[in-house]
Amino acid sequence: MDFTLKTYRQLLESLSLGAYSFQPFAEFIENPEEKAIVLRHDVDERPQNALKMAQLESELGIRATYYFRIAKISNNPKIIKQIVDLGHEIGYHYEDYSSCNGNINKAIKQFKENLAYFRTYYPVKTVCMHGSSMSDFDNRMIWKFHSLSDFGIIGEPYISIDYSKVFYLTDTGRRWDGNKYSVRDFVNNSFQLSFHRTSDIIKVLQSKRLPDQLIIQSHTLWTDSVKEWYWLEFREKLRNNIKIIIIKMPWIKKFAYKLIQFYSK
Numbered sequence: 001m002d003f004t005l006k007t008y009r010q011l012l013e014s015l016s017l018g019a020y021s022f023q024p025f026a027e028f029i030e031n032p033e034e035k036a037i038v039l040r041h042d043v044d045e046r047p048q049n050a051l052k053m054a055q056l057e058s059e060l061g062i063r064a065t066y067y068f069r070i071a072k073i074s075n076n077p078k079i080i081k082q083i084v085d086l087g088h089e090i091g092y093h094y095e096d097y098s099s100c101n102g103n104i105n106k107a108i109k110q111f112k113e114n115l116a117y118f119r120t121y122y123p124v125k126t127v128c129m130h131g132s133s134m135s136d137f138d139n140r141m142i143w144k145f146h147s148l149s150d151f152g153i154i155g156e157p158y159i160s161i162d163y164s165k166v167f168y169l170t171d172t173g174r175r176w177d178g179n180k181y182s183v184r185d186f187v188n189n190s191f192q193l194s195f196h197r198t199s200d201i202i203k204v205l206q207s208k209r210l211p212d213q214l215i216i217q218s219h220t221l222w223t224d225s226v227k228e229w230y231w232l233e234f235r236e237k238l239r240n241n242i243k244i245i246i247i248k249m250p251w252i253k254k255f256a257y258k259l260i261q262f263y264s265k
């Protein structure tokens, strides 16, 4: 079984042997080490799983970055505080442009308010867009009207990084090579490396063939609960198929987006 906490521990332990520094995203922007790994987590949902991952990282002396959404499905104050106390970085996983249906003034106002909210827990310096794959609106649109520094932000993973130098890995679609299921969560990588399972990454790590700077984005779907694991496996497979259908038949998208908004409330 892949994508369990047990597998996540194995991945972290292998990464730890590779002489990399683990840097939270803000630190990587301000002072990147030559050999560095940024562990980025988009907490789209299941904050309780985020906490388990954060505890595991902390146990291994690793600091990561957790991006929380404002939606209740992600935004759990008690868990945010616990993750801050473990020494991790907190950022805002913004989706204001899509949740305001493309109304830019409303979206900017809402972005400011939500950022201020997350700053009551942590001095947030970085933000990261939520893909909102079923929405017509790309949340990065607000950067056409503002710069990050207008909000005291120093980094946004989809804007601030040169991915010809930094290798990006994401578990979108519950696999490491799910690019075809990523509607917006992708970057133009120039590395000729591809992995399917976590064990494939570990093998390459052992042979020291991974690039020097990495950003590893993992969602909070890693679990040791067998029931939850099978449910997520089924759901993600279904979701991947829906995404493929939507790419071919975009008119279904509106209906699917309404369903997701309902599920996320």
Ligand SMILES: [Zn+2]
Pocket: 042, 043, 044, 093, 129, 130, 131, 132
């Ligand atoms: Zn997201």
